[in-house]
Amino acid sequence: MSEFMATSAYAGVTISLVSYGLGAWLKKKFGFGFFNPLLISIIFTIIFLCTCGINYETYNEGAKYLSWLLTPSTVCLAIPLYEEFELLKKNAKAVILGITAGVLTSLATVFVLAKLMGLSHENYVTLLPKSITTAIGMGVSEELGGYVTITVAVIVITGVIGNILGEFICKLFRIHEPISKGLALGTAAHAIGTAKAMEIGEIEGAMSSLSIAVAGILTVVFATVFAGLI
Structure with a gap:
């Protein structure tokens, strides 16, 4: 899995989006405040990386593209x-x-x-x-x-x-x-x-x-x- 993450350009993005989607689904289904999508995505991603033995640097190499959207999304506010x-x-x-x-x-x-x-x-x-x-x-x-x-x-x-x-x-x-x-x-x-x-x-x-x-x-x-x- 670690090797796949290292060779795939968008594996980190996929994990991040799936994790956030899971959090959004839980929040919508149960309406409980602690099912915050961002919090759930952080917890899920950490568990996934630890379980699969993937280090942060490898994950971030594929997830860094999301960071590029930070500035334009802030401007949209x-x-x-x-x-x-x-x-x-x-x-x-x-x-x-x-x-x-x-x-x-x-x-x-x-x-x-x-x-x-x-x-x-x-x-x-x-x-x-x-x-x-x-x-x-x-x-x-x-x-x-x-x-x-x-x-x-x-x-x-x-x-x-x-x-x-x-x-x-x-x-x-x-x-x-x-x-x-x-x-x-x-x-x-x-x-x-x-x-x-x-x-x-x-x-x-x-x-x-x-x-x-x-x-x-x-x-x-x-x-x-x-x-x-x-």
Whole structure:
């Protein structure tokens, strides 16, 4: 199997798509929040690779083509934002302040936890970009001296948790305003949270799409400041 994976150009892509399809089917059939398609696909892929004795490098050689779609898919998130542009202009101040508050809360939380757990500087800066999209987070982690591979894992985990629990938390704290829910999901859980926001509604999806870009820029700026605290 390992030899087949090494010689096949698209085996990694096939495994990834089949795994995600399985997760999407489980989510549709049972409707249970923890049957998140991305989470299921990660678990299934890991089990498959371990069972068949396939190393990550061999798998990634065939799956890397999916990564090429990351940037254009992120750009496409501008479409729902464009459709709700008038709403954005009416609430511009609240939107900017809300995203800024979310970014600062994320960074401050990592700082406090790092202090309490006695993390090294490298481990600390690795976690700082946990709530922004992978494309930006990898660059931030590398620039600050963190472990990029761990940063990617943390970003994915953060997004999956936000996707699973985001709507429940909004209901728990009686947050009913669509703009607020969209900003919260996008700022805290980046693109994976935005996928959930789009399921909830058009306004939530538009605001969440905006949050990804603005939160990414603000994190780049503020992370440099927070990185010097430890």
